Amino acid sequence: QQQVKQSPQSLIVQKGGISIINCAYENTAFDYFPWYQQFPGKGPALLIAIRPDVSEKKEGRFTISFNKSAKQFSLHIMDSQPGDSATYFCAASMRGNEKLTFGTGTRLTIIP
Amino acid sequence: DAMVIQNPRYQVTQFGKPVTLSCSQTLNHNVMYWYQQKSSQAPKLLFHYYDKDFNNEADTPDNFQSRRPNTSFCFLDIRSPGLGDAAMYLCATSFLGGYGYTFGSGTRLTVV
Numbered sequence: 001q002q003q004v005k006q007s008p009q010s011l012i013v014q015k016g017g018i019s020i021i022n023c024a025y026e027n028t029a030f031d032y033f034p035w036y037q038q039f040p041g042k043g044p045a046l047l048i049a050i051r052p053d054v055s056e057k058k059e060g061r062f063t064i065s066f067n068k069s070a071k072q073f074s075l076h077i078m079d080s081q082p083g084d085s086a087t088y089f090c091a092a093s094m095r096g097n098e099k100l101t102f103g104t105g106t107r108l109t110i111i112p
Numbered sequence: 113d114a115m116v117i118q119n120p121r122y123q124v125t126q127f128g129k130p131v132t133l134s135c136s137q138t139l140n141h142n143v144m145y146w147y148q149q150k151s152s153q154a155p156k157l158l159f160h161y162y163d164k165d166f167n168n169e170a171d172t173p174d175n176f177q178s179r180r181p182n183t184s185f186c187f188l189d190i191r192s193p194g195l196g197d198a199a200m201y202l203c204a205t206s207f208l209g210g211y212g213y214t215f216g217s218g219t220r221l222t223v224v
Contacts, residue, residue, distance in 0.1 A: 032211040032212075034211075034212055034213075036215075041217075041218075041220070042217055042218065043116075043118075043202050043204075043215035043216050043217045043218045044155065044202070044213075044215050045215065046212055046213070046214070049211065049212060087152075089154055089155075093211065095209065098143060098208065098209075098211075099145075099157060099160065100157075100213060102154035103154065104153075104154055105152070105153070105154050107152070
C-alpha cells in the first residue's frame with residue numbers, strides 16, 4: 001500500500017525532445033506528490049510538486065500531469081537539455097505522516 | 113541562504129571503527145531525517161525526529177544510532193561500520209504538517 005512504482009528505469013532522449021517519466025501509487029491517502037532531481041554526488045533537490053486537487057502543474061519546462069482516478073502521475077520535461085541529465089525520483093506523502101515514499105528512480109540521459 | 117549542511121562531504125573509515133556524520137540546518141524545520149542511499153537506488157529512511165521525538169524505522173540496523181541535541185543539529189552514529197554500510201548518507205528537513213523536504217548534499221561514506 002505504501003509503494004510508489006516508477007518507470008522507466010532509464011531513459012535516453014535527444015536534445016530538444018520530450019522526456020516522460022511515469023509513477024503509480026496505491027495508497028489513496030497520499031496527498032502530495034513531489035519530483036526530485038539528483039545529480040551524481042549531490043542530494044536530491046525538489047523540482048516540482050502537485051496536490052491531487054489539480055490535474056496539471058507547470059513550472060518552466062517541467063510539467064506534472066496527475067490522474068487521480070488512475071492513481072498515476074507523470075513528469076514531462078519539454079525541450080530536454082543535456083543539463084537535465086540526472087536521476088529523477090517521484091515520491092508521495094500524506095498529511096500526518098510526512099515521511100516520503102520514493103519511487104525507484106529514473107536515470108535520464110539527454111544526448112546531443 | 114537557509115540550507116541543510118552535511119559534514120564531511122566524504123568520509124573514509126575502517127571496518128568496525130565508529131564513525132559520526134553530522135547535519136545542521138538553518139531552516140528552523142522541526143523534522144529532521146536521515147536517509148541511506150546506495151548506488152542507483154532510492155533513498156532509504158533510517159530515522160526521523162519530530163522535534164526531540166525519535167522515530168526509528170523497523171528495518172534500520174541496530175548498528176545505526178542518531179542524536180539530535182538541539183533543533184539545528186542532528187548526528188548519525190555508525191557503531192561498527194561494515195562493508196555493506198558504504199553509501200551516501202543524506203540528511204533532510206521539513207516542517208511537521210508541511211510538505212516537501214530539503215536535502216543536504218550528503219556524506220559519501222567509504223568503508224575500508
